[in-house]
Amino acid sequence: MSTQTPGAPRAVTLSDVARLAGVSVATASKALNGRGDVAARTRVRVREAAEQLSFVPNPMAQGLLAGRTGTVGLLTSDLQGRFVLPILMGAEDAFGAGQVNVFLCDARGDAIREQYQLKALLSRRVDGLIVVGSRTDARPSLGQDLPVPVVYVYGPSVDPADTSLVSDNVAAGRMAAEHLLSCGRTRIAHVTGDPGYAAARDRARGVREALADAGVELVGDVLASEWSEAWGRSASSVVLDRTPDVDAIVCGSDQIARGALDTLRDAGRAVPEDVAVIGFDNWDAMVEQSRPRLSSLDPNLMGLGRAAAQQVFAALDGERLSPGVHTQEPRLVIRGSTVASR
Amino acid sequence: MSTQTPGAPRAVTLSDVARLAGVSVATASKALNGRGDVAARTRVRVREAAEQLSFVPNPMAQGLLAGRTGTVGLLTSDLQGRFVLPILMGAEDAFGAGQVNVFLCDARGDAIREQYQLKALLSRRVDGLIVVGSRTDARPSLGQDLPVPVVYVYGPSVDPADTSLVSDNVAAGRMAAEHLLSCGRTRIAHVTGDPGYAAARDRARGVREALADAGVELVGDVLASEWSEAWGRSASSVVLDRTPDVDAIVCGSDQIARGALDTLRDAGRAVPEDVAVIGFDNWDAMVEQSRPRLSSLDPNLMGLGRAAAQQVFAALDGERLSPGVHTQEPRLVIRGSTVASR
DNA sequence: TCTTCTACCGAAACCGCTTTCGAAGTTTCG
DNA sequence: CGAAACTTCGAAAGCGGTTTCGGTAGAAGA
Incomplete structure (x- = not known):
């Protein structure tokens, strides 16, 4: 036609x-x-x-002969989120060079819809599947009886028999705290987002562990509520009220960190001289545009996507993929909010 | 296997x-x-x-028999940009319900790579093609001799024989200015981004036209430089210096608008009482998190993507697609930066 | 010169499905 | 009761490749 x-x-x-x-x-x-x-x-x-x-x-x-199609399905539960994009890029990148093309499917976070999409992908005889979560929390498995290899990215599968690739948020929390300690900070507070998210809990745990290792105590309780600048603003104002001698705030996300920067500025505290601030995610729109620019932990999502693609690739070549949750170390990016630019 | x-x-x-x-x-x-x-x-x-x-x-x-595959290629030149995402969602949405699946390809803004991807998609015998630009500027055509219908979205093709779907930035500029006028503002300045972008020029033109229609003159020259908060901050500080009686600033993007909000706040000007601010794009991370929340013009990218998918759909059913650039009106979203919340 | 190897090429089967067209079987009608 | 008109089904071709396997011609060996 x-x-x-x-x-x-x-x-x-x-x-x-x-x-x-x-x-x-x-x-x-x-x-x-x-x-x-x-x-x-x-x-x-x-x-x-x-x-x-x-x-x-x-x-x-x-494909008809080989039984292979040279296609891979990318099943995401939430295209809204800005996290899936870099992952998707990484995967597309790793495949794109070769002969593999990517089918994109968005399940809108709906389990029914996900099943539907899964069926569609399988009927297209995709050679492999990459499942991208919208948050770092574990998600239900698609099951073990699929005819193709499956790799879960960002959010792991609850089933340890599945292969998952995630960014290590505990390590990220630890690295954030260690960086602040190495800058000579000792009065460190932690403000984070929705405690219902594994990301919030994991990062907090990492922070606590690093501080404990250094024999330092967290200043005040962990303040956790939601992933917004507004919360970052109000929470850090609480921190300043309760513990005026605070000299660093670990913020659970870059957005919260921006809110903290605003409050500190309004309160007349110099960043980083009086108070250092560090965030997570290394989201350019946040970290590069703030005053001062924001130190952050980069989860290297693109690398995650690329790694996932390579896993699927290997599985296509007959290699057995190794079950379990594989974590990837984040990368510390130091900017003006923790170290004064010379 | x-x-x-x-x-x-x-x-x-x-x-x-x-x-x-x-x-x-x-x-x-x-x-x-x-x-x-x-x-x-x-x-x-x-x-x-x-x-x-x-x-x-x-x-x-x-597919081997029918010559049809039930697949569509989505060729984007830049997965980085946050603009392609909603478009992609819209398209995936419109198709997803049916039997069509989407191949995602990222050309990294490289023409060679684009040709390569195009070839790959054609060899997969996609039934149609959606090309998503990374900016609103017109882009080179893929040519008329493709065996499948092609629809250009966001950035139109330079060739009027192609079918393009874009958001109307001139109308957006006009609507922004008209909104401010209707709020009783008359001392209106305009700060925008890189004048090399059609988006900057089109919006500025719309603003000027609306003001001219109302017999009002723009306060000062249009300040154009780059799409960043930093520029928004410094440019609005210039505006305040040169024309202290300014009572509204149209900002070329939400990011620039955020910068303007910062400067106004530092300068002790109340928003929206003293100065109203409006942006473009309606980017949630910007408009919802700022103080006050930002009025903006929403290009309805998801609708754009959906419309593109429907065009391709229609073309698959034998309908001839109508050449030329089709524009879609943006939607004005009013928030606290132009109208004081009661 | 006649056989025996090689090296090279092509006929044909096959992957899973659709479609045409003719062969049955059934019914209707003269 | 036989012919005509349907109805229902299946054999086979073909979509565009890959692969097996047998054939042929030239080279090498006897």
Whole structure:
């Protein structure tokens, strides 16, 4: 169909190439794939013919035989979130170079819809599946009886038999605290987001652990409520009231950290001289635009996506994927909110 | 391949169904597709057999014959940008309900890479193509001789023979200015981003037109430099210096507007009482988190994506797509930065 | 010169499905 | 009761490749 556009060139097939090269389709196929016994001269002739016609093999025909499609499904539960984007980029990147293309599906965070999408992807005979969570909390498994390898990213599967790739939030919390300690801070407070999120709890745990290791005590309780600047503003004002001698605040996200910066500024506290501030996620729109620019922990989501793609890739080549939750260390990015720019 | 998971069920084929139903594959095919002459009883028997084996036709085999794949390529030049996401969601949404799946490709803003991806998508025999620009500026056409319908979104094609769907930035500028005028503002300044962007120029034009229509003159020159909060801060400080009696600032983006809010706050000007501020894009992370919350113009990107998908859909059904640039009106979202919350 | 190897090529089967077309079986009608 | 008109089904071709396997021609060996 689709004689949509006038110039629509009928797809050139292998037999066209074979005819032009004066050989059979069988020989043409072997010549192009470097398989079987083909004389060097013939091979060249076929290659040239293919080049001239700009022949591209029909992946459906290939897939039909091979049982492979060269496609991977990317199932996300929430396209809204800004987290899936870098992951998606990383995956697309790792695959894109090769012969694999990515089917994108958004389940809108709805389990029914997810099942539906899953079915659609499987009926398309995708070779693998990447499931991207919208938060770092563990999510239900898709089950073990799928005909293709599955890798869970960002949010792990609850089932330890599945393969999951996540960013290590405990380590992130620890690294944030250690950085502040290494800057000579000792009166450290922690303000974070919704405690219903694993990210909030994990980061808080990391902070506490690092402080305990250093024999330092957290200033006040962990203040946890929601992932917003407004909360960052009000919470840090509480911190300043209760413990005026605070000299650093670990904020559960960059957004909360921005709120903290606002409050500190209004209160006349210099950042980082009087109080250092550090966030999580390293979200450019937040960290680069604030005054001063914000130190943060970068979860390297793109790397996560790339790693997931490579896992699936390996599984396609017959390697067995290693079950369990694999964590990836975040990266500390130091900016003006913890270390005065010279 | 992929005996990855133990339960991996070998894909059930039509002949399995036919055998179970005691008919030939031909009859089975016709029965399931409601084509040809098949006795009602037979049809039921086949349907039941298919159900029982949970048969799903292999789309590659179908595609091989039909020439259709039920897939659409989404070619974006920049996955970084936050603009493509809602568009993508909209498209995925409109398609998702049906039988179409989306191939996602990121060209990284590289023309070579784009050609490569395009080739890959065509070789996959996608039925249609949606091209999403990373900015609103017109982009080179992919050409007229493609075998599938193409719709350009967000950034139009330079070729008027192509079909493009964009958000109307001139109208957006006009609406922003009109809103401020209707709030009784008359000393209106305009600060915007990189004048190399069509978005900056179009919005500025809209603002100027609306003011001219009302017989009001813009306060000072349009200040244009870059899309950042820092620029928003410094530019509005310039505005305050040069024209202290300014009572409203149209900012070329929400980010710039946030910068303006910061400066106004530091300068002790009340928003919106003394100076009203309005931005563009309606980016939640900006508009919802600022003090006060920011009025803005929402380009309705999701709607744009949905519309694009519908165009492609229609084209698949044989309808001819209408060439030219189709614009979509933005939506004014009023918040505390222009109208004091009661 | 005649056999025996090689090296190279092509006919044909096949992947899973759709579609055409002819062969049955059934019914209707003269 | 036989012919015509339906109805229902299946054999087979084909979509565009890959792969097996047998055939042919030229080279090497006897």
